[in-house]
Amino acid sequence: MSNRPSIARRTLATPLILSLLLIAFALVAVAAGSKPFNQTMIDIFLRVTLVVGLYVFVGNSGVISFGHIGFTCLGAYAAAWLTMPPMMKQTLLPGLPEWLIAVQLPYWAAAVLAALWAALWAAVFGKILMRLSGIAASIATFAMLAMINTVYSNWENVTGATSSVVGIPIVRTIWPYLIVAIVAVFIAWGHAISRAGLKLRAARDEPTAASASGIDLPRERLIAFVVSGGVMGLGGALFSHSIGVVTPDTFYLGLTFTTLSMLVVGGMGSLSGAVIGVLVLSTLIQVLRWLEAGVSIGTSTLALPNGVQEIALGIVMIVILAFRPSGLMGNTELNWRRAKTADPGASGQPE
């Protein structure tokens, strides 16, 4: 038998370092002790969850998905259905089945069910979509997002259509969001080092040779799609508890663009890239927000005109991608000693 260390031992450093990084961010929020900053941290952890969820599919399969925020929408509404007080559901969403109106679960239990609900729909959509490749697959995922958005924007009795669904219990402490972000990182790592993850990454780079190696590409893509859809749904559930209100358009083009750009800027070829992309761009967004709000220097206040945030963010992204087309992390993962090759299953030394 092989004397090579197990894949888990060789690569465990990556999720551990990323988790420590997230914990460090959380501790900064605690030390700062301000409520708005707390909310900023919650937003960051939510983005980490979503971008890592996106990475599970996009990073490993190489297929850009414009549709994943649809699963976040499914998760967010599922969490709303499961956690709102029955009285409010009766008034706002009378079309829900009786049992669903009557039920009121704790947020964490609802979040798990919301993740499974999103994963179920990922399996349904994925069964059809995963036979497609390249731009056709990407456009099809976008069509899926549009379909989900259209259904949720019009099914008045069940989703409240375009009006806000209020009354979702708000969770203000940062810890559940931190835990979910870390769970997402470990799920992504677990998938990446699994047989399914290894096969999918091989197929990403050489689909023809992968088929000739016995790999059933649509099946491996479907597995990643379902896992990734589940993580997106989990993120959606927590998202709904972070603001206490959901509308279909919260989970549409804006969030799709934000999460995809964070993944691309971080480096979609690596899990570390997914997390680093969120942390770097979120920090930048926060700094620009402060500057827009105005910073006092002595007696005068320096403030950037409104709208500079979006422009500056766009410029920074273009500059990063111009100099590092494969993102900040390129194809590397964080490791105790040094960056190593992107494949969490790889152990070789580049020469």
Place this chain on the structure above:
Amino acid sequence: MNRLSADRVTVAFDGLTALSEVDLEVTPGRITGLIGPNGAGKTTLVNVLTGFQKPTGGAVTLNGTNLSALEPHEVRRQGVARTFQGGRLFRDLPVIDNLEVTGVGLGKSRAAAIAEAEEMLAWVGIAPLADRIAGTLPYTDERRVAIGRALMGRPGFVLLDEPAAGMSAQEADELAHLVRRIAGEMGCGVLLIEHNVGLVLELCDHIVVLDSGAVIEAGDPAAIRGSEKVRHAYMGTAADTDLPVLEVME
């Protein structure tokens, strides 16, 4: 008897006939050569035999079972492996992982796939390359890794698409030795597609010659060497030239 057969295989697209009623048979332990000028349809035939191209007529059978409707990964799982022109390795992965992925693709656990990969690298004679990133290998080593990868799971049949392309005479000799071992020691049925006609004549038990999508000759090396039709196909004229010269012409 075990065999991989193409029976009257035809491939036609957009009014072009790439293969026309081609018959070919690969049997265990024997090396079958497939030669022909550029554009003769050799790679198309390999694609048909491995599920990458659906035939528009005829059938591919493995021990009597029709493979024509199967997807490439299903054909591979039935024990028909192939290599590609240009290697097509998983370039970002270490050599050992290239083989491991195939073991896993064939249904093994990771540990079992790694164990077999190590064994296979040693068998092919490239164990020291195990941890090298595949994309950094010299050309000839790439070819050997590709062959090692194709041999994972001990397939009954392996189709080698121009394994000697770009190799020196000495490297081609080493390759010939390896191909003989694949047929002899492993008992694999080998289909060798090669531009190096000299190598094919030296190695193969049986040779099929394609030209313009049709079989123009089939037989043992002596028969092929003496065939006027084959000479004509290569030279465009019935010149009085012995076949090995074709190697220079390629």
